[in-house]
Amino acid sequence: MLADFPELKIDPVDFGRVAVLLGGDSAEREVSLQSGAAVLSALQSQGIDAFALDTAKADWQLQLSGINRVFNALHGRGGEDGLIQGLLDSLKIPYTGSGVLGSALGMDKLRCKMIWRQLDLPTPDWQEIVIDRQNFSTLEKQLEKMPLPVMIKPYCEGSSVGMSPVFNAVELKPALELAAKYTDHLLAESYIKGGEYTVSILGGRALPSVHMETPNKFYDYDAKYLANDTEYYCPGLDLETERLLGDIALRAFKAVGCSGWGRVDFMRDSQGNFWLLEVNTIPGMTSHSLVPMAAKSIGLDFPMLVKVILAATLTGNPNITTKDYGA
Incomplete structure (x- = not known):
């Protein structure tokens, strides 16, 4: 497997000066700080000249002068939605x-699902909810034609921030109020009962899936980053189903213009059908994170994974594995 990644042979000096962007001021700041610290340590352990740069600091842009490339470990709005990328x-x-x-389409769950639906990629039904801050009571009326259960979520947050499952009418208002703390546009998505899976994308290939099991109602923020009772299985499926899911993940990833690395999340219903939930263009890189878990299953430890991701910045083609760095 490691022979598929010639990036591992790159001399650390070739990367030059590397800024690891982390922190920021989104709702996912704490996770980003953890991801960035792990990435920075992995880069430095391999002799790569890297330093941390918190974009919440007023003068952070001044420190971009003289750097050669960026490892973006920012999560959420302002770092994962196209703004930093444009800069x-x-x-x-x-x-x-x-x-x-x-980045913009990956963060925008609504438009991402619209594109998938147009391409006949499987994603649960949904309804957009627009908040009227002057008349909050209209929110529940907007959902009168959307049968329960549903998942209420902000259209542009990650790490399950602001998300709640709604199984009955009593749970609806608190779920809407929670999601509305983050944005004026919400998404009510048909609730798929079943297994939760994710497929990591690295250099144009799908890595083995990870199947997550949690005693929580769903794979929420607590299950992702705090709990010790979440169980993970990687690979999560038999070989034939892995290939099927990997193909859907790659098609979904490319459909919204994503490249380099990322993660695609799924639900699997009781009939065995897979349903696309969202794309993560900068997945977590913490001790509980899923991309490192998938990479480890094919022989890439964390420092190797970080080096492969960074190596894509050495060429205009994100699928850098097509370049041979020699034996």
Whole structure:
């Protein structure tokens, strides 16, 4: 498997000076700080000249002067939605992950689902909810034609921030109020009961899936980052089903303009059908994270994984594995 990643042979000096963007001021700041710290340690352990740069600091842009590339470990709005990507493009600084379009569409759950539906990719039914701050009571009326159960979520947050499952009418108002703390546009998505899966994308290939099981109502923020009773299975499926799911993940990833690395999340219903939930263009890189878990299953430890991701910044083609760095 490791022979598929010639990036591992790159001399650390070739990367030059690397800024690891982390922190920021989104709802996912704490997770980003953890991801960025792990990435920074992994880069430095391999002799790569890297330093941390918290974008919540007022003068952070001044420190971009003289750097050669960026490892983007920002999560959520402001770092994962195309804004930072646009800035770095204008400064002609190479960076990890998807570009402006893929980042923006990946963060925008509503438009992402619209594209998937147009391409006949399987995603649960949904309804957009627009908040009227002057008349909050209209929110529940907007959902009169959407049968319960549903998942209420902000249309542009990650890490399950602001998400709630709604199984009865009593749970609806608290779920809407929680999601409305983050944005004026919400998404009510048909609730799929079943197994939760994710497929990591790295250099144009799908890695083995991870199947997550949690005693919580769903794979929420607590289950992702805090709990110790979440169980993981990787690979999560038999070989034939892995290939099927990997193909859907790659098609969904490319459909919204994503590139480099990322993660595609699914639900599997009781009939065995897979349903696309969302794309994560900068997945977590913490001790509980899923991309490192999938990479480890094919022989890539965490430092190796980080180096492979960063290596995509050395070429305009995110699928850098097509370049041979020699034996």
